[in-house]
Amino acid sequence: xxxIVEKRILNDSMTLMAVEAPYIAKKAKAGxxxxxxxxxxxxxxxxxxxDYDREKGTVTIIYQKVGKTTLMLDQLNEGDxxxxxxxxxxxxxxxxxxxxxxxxxxxxxxxxxxxxxxxLHGMGAKVDMIAGFRSKDIIILxxxxxxxSDRLIIxxxxxxxxxxxxVTDALRKCIEEGAKYDLVIAxxxxxxxxxxxxxxxxxxxxxxxxxxxxxxxxxxxxxxxxLTVGGKTKFACVDGPDFDGHEVDFDEAIKRSKTxxxxxxxxxxxxxxxxxxxxxxx
Amino acid sequence: xxxxSPVKTPMPEQEPNVRNKNxxxxxxxxxxxxxxxxxxxxxxxxxxxxxxxxxxGVRIPEFIQRVAEGDMEGAYQIIKTTNSLPAVCxxxxxxxxxxxxxxxxxxxxxxxxxxxLERYVADWHMKHGAPEEFDVKPNGHKVAVIGAGPAGLTxxxxxxxxxYSVTVYEALHTAGGVLMxxxxxxxxxxxxxxxxxxxxxxxxxxxxxDMVMGKVLSVDExxxxxxxxxxxxxxAGLPNFMNIPGEGLIGTYSANEFLTRVNxxxxxxxxxxxxxxxxxxxxxxxxxxxxxxxARTAKxxxxxxVYIIYRRAEEQMPARKEEIHHAKEEGIIFKLLCNPxxxxxxxxxxxxxxxxxxxxxxxxxxxxxRRPIAKEGSNFEIPVDSVVMAxxxxxNPLIRSTTEGLEANSHGCIVVDDTTMATTREGxxxxxxxxxxxxxxxxxxxxxxxxxxxIDKYIQSKHSK
Numbered sequence: 189x190x191x192i193v194e195k196r197i198l199n200d201s202m203t204l205m206a207v208e209a210p211y212i213a214k215k216a217k218a219g220x221x222x223x224x225x226x227x228x229x230x231x232x233x234x235x236x237x238x239d240y241d242r243e244k245g246t247v248t249i250i251y252q253k254v255g256k257t258t259l260m261l262d263q264l265n266e267g268d269x270x271x272x273x274x275x276x277x278x279x280x281x282x283x284x285x286x287x288x289x290x291x292x293x294x295x296x297x298x299x300x301x302x303x304x305x306x307x308l309h310g311m312g313a314k315v316d317m318i319a320g321f322r323s324k325d326i327i328i329l330x331x332x333x334x335x336x337s338d339r340l341i342i343x344x345x346x347x348x349x350x351x352x353x354x355v356t357d358a359l360r361k362c363i364e365e366g367a368k369y370d371l372v373i374a375x376x377x378x379x380x381x382x383x384x385x386x387x388x389x390x391x392x393x394x395x396x397x398x399x400x401x402x403x404x405x406x407x408x409x410x411x412x413x414x415l416t417v418g419g420k421t422k423f424a425c426v427d428g429p430d431f432d433g434h435e436v437d438f439d440e441a442i443k444r445s446k447t448x449x450x451x452x453x454x455x456x457x458x459x460x461x462x463x464x465x466x467x468x469x470x
Numbered sequence: 471x472x473x474x475s476p477v478k479t480p481m482p483e484q485e486p487n488v489r490n491k492n493x494x495x496x497x498x499x500x501x502x503x504x505x506x507x508x509x510x511x512x513x514x515x516x517x518x519x520x521x522x523x524x525x526x527g528v529r530i531p532e533f534i535q536r537v538a539e540g541d542m543e544g545a546y547q548i549i550k551t552t553n554s555l556p557a558v559c560x561x562x563x564x565x566x567x568x569x570x571x572x573x574x575x576x577x578x579x580x581x582x583x584x585x586x587l588e589r590y591v592a593d594w595h596m597k598h599g600a601p602e603e604f605d606v607k608p609n610g611h612k613v614a615v616i617g618a619g620p621a622g623l624t625x626x627x628x629x630x631x632x633x634y635s636v637t638v639y640e641a642l643h644t645a646g647g648v649l650m651x652x653x654x655x656x657x658x659x660x661x662x663x664x665x666x667x668x669x670x671x672x673x674x675x676x677x678x679x680d681m682v683m684g685k686v687l688s689v690d691e692x693x694x695x696x697x698x699x700x701x702x703x704x705x706a707g708l709p710n711f712m713n714i715p716g717e718g719l720i721g722t723y724s725a726n727e728f729l730t731r732v733n734x735x736x737x738x739x740x741x742x743x744x745x746x747x748x749x750x751x752x753x754x755x756x757x758x759x760x761x762x763x764x765a766r767t768a769k770x771x772x773x774x775x776v777y778i779i780y781r782r783a784e785e786q787m788p789a790r791k792e793e794i795h796h797a798k799e800e801g802i803i804f805k806l807l808c809n810p811x812x813x814x815x816x817x818x819x820x821x822x823x824x825x826x827x828x829x830x831x832x833x834x835x836x837x838x839x840r841r842p843i844a845k846e847g848s849n850f851e852i853p854v855d856s857v858v859m860a861x862x863x864x865x866n867p868l869i870r871s872t873t874e875g876l877e878a879n880s881h882g883c884i885v886v887d888d889t890t891m892a893t894t895r896e897g898x899x900x901x902x903x904x905x906x907x908x909x910x911x912x913x914x915x916x917x918x919x920x921x922x923x924x925i926d927k928y929i930q931s932k933h934s935k
């Protein structure tokens with residue numbers, strides 16, 4: 189069992205948890221992920237390591253309440269424990285040698301993009317951070333992102349923060365205004381990452397993306413997380429989760445991400461009903 | 471008087487058309503009377519050819535004599551001296567190519583049902599046996615075992631019996647390895663595996679789950695933590711694909727994923743959240759035991775048509791005869807001398823058909839089996855909504871890629887000395903599928919046993935210097 193030592197609500201749909209996992213905290217690096225299982229009947233889901241504290245022995249995750257498993261996780265509070273917490277899995281992001289980087293995050297993806305920006309900033313690289321949200325009231329980690337970037341641009345789909353647009357628009361503007369990036373890191377929904385990759389291809393800028401497909405064990409055993417990268421089959425859990433975005437077959441990945449879409453929707457609906465029943469009876 | 475019947479006492483089974491709709495065990499086991507009758511078929515030969523056919527050297531005629539005498543606990547204790555997982559082996563060992571193949575009774579009829587008797591004795595003990603008492607003096611030495619599958623559990627059990635303090639590290643949330651995630655409930659009930667694991671824990675073996683070794687701790691760190699030797703039994707957990715078009719379509723599974731979702735993650739039970747596609751028409755590609763397991767599992771999930779697609783003929787199938795027989799009885803359709811060349815999907819990227827080509831057998835190849843050759847222009851499609859690839863596994867590379875000085879061959883198998891199971895690195899031993907590539911439970915157990923003996927020798931000699 190893995191004790192939750194901190195729970196912080198970031199916005200209506202996103203929550204941060206610091207979990208006691210000393211072995212993982214000792215080894216984790218930016219870009220790696222963990223797999224957790226809330227209880228005996230639950231699914232195993234992968235979540236990126238958002239931060240870690242080697243001294244305290246904690247690993248921080250940020251999750252978005254999108255389905256039954258994350259809703260179940262969200263029922264737990266400080267002092268409660270998660271049944272299984274496994275990691276650090278996947279390869280760490282290779283950040284050595286880059287001098288001028290744009291880190292692009294979309295929604296919950298900002299939680300994963302932030303540690304990358306932080307690591308790059310710490311290594312002395314110039315970092316532009318572009319963060320996109322649906323609207324102003326769900327912006328997360330604004331202060332943190334500001335602290336680790338030379339320039340922070342936040343866009344909203346609805347323009348509620350005064351900067352309407354998509355992250356692609358903002359990135360294009362930066363490039364056209366003369367930013368000479370030697371690397372773009374894009375983390376967020378698949379369609380957003382695909383749009384960024386299409387853009388950076390035009391300018392021939394190397395682009396790293398972080399994939400988060402369906403997986404079970406995270407050790408290469410089930411092969412469920414396979415992707416086509418540069419025409420070859422790769423397993424996101426052991427070969428990734430970072431890949432050269434210009435090589436990834438996004439169409440396939442987007443289709444595969446919908447494998448259990450109907451089953452998930454139904455499970456989430458049922459679980460929400462039960463939560464509401466519980467609230468009514470309480 | 472020995473029972474001179476030329477055939478084995480039959481073991482009751484669930485009716486094929488009943489069992490292919492449930493996950494209960496197929497074979498129901500002997501009653502006391504059946505076991506006594508079968509035990510009397512053993513001639514108790516002096517030279518015991520059967521024992522030489524057993525990778526762990528179970529004292530077969532001795533335990534069978536006890537069964538004939540009605541001393542089941544005595545029989546169990548004899549088996550237990552050499553086999554730490556008898557209830558498992560009695561169910562999944564390929565006895566027909568091991569102990570039973572050497573049985574003298576097999577010359578003029580069927581061999582003694584050694585596997586069935588082993589299962590009977592182990593099950594009897596689980597039901598009626600007294601809890602075992604362990605009176606082993608700790609010897610003060612620590613050994614780490616990586617992987618809680620058949621090889622690791624056997625090695626751990628044997629070392630614990632010698633007085634070692636053993637810690638087993640397992641990557642998944644449940645110990646048991648392939649016995650838990652791979653072999654289906656209807657062939658090997660998970661409760662039985664769990665009981666065997668609990669018995670090991672009572673012997674003092676510590677099992678740490680959720681530990682992906684090579685990632686969370688390295689072999690070097692284990693030595694720093696005071697372990698004097700490390701055993702690697704990480705199995706063959708890297709699924710092979712055919713590299714044909716369409717393997718990325720929704721509904722295409724590796725057998726590992728399909729079986730793990732059902733066995734370990736219990737997708738067939740409503741109370742579990744694990745999603746799985748419940749296909750109507752399924753193609754399982756491959757001809758081994760794993761292919762049979764996947765096909766029979768798909769049938770139980772409600773599939774109407776389940777096809778086994780295999781590129782050679784039935785005689786060349788690596789699966790046990792009994793598994794092929796059970797699969798056929800349950801209505802699995804065998805498409806032999808067929809090879810898939812592509813999987814086709816619909817606009818949403820879901821599997822809709824598998825395209826195959828007919829094969830014929832040519833000259834024998836390197837494996838001694840006749841090489842299948844495609845018949846030109848014989849392409850045909852089978853409409854399916856799911857495809858399961860059961861064409862083998864390679865050793866999982868996590869440990870060897872993170873451990874210095876650990877040599878592996880071109881197939882990724884860890885190189886060991888055949889007799890001692892010592893790897894190219896001092897103090898590190900390995901066995902099971904991580905060494906052999908995908909093989910059987912009992913061979914993995916045999917290797918784990920050998921490694922335990924070598925580890926004991928290694929540690930003792932280090933301290934007597």
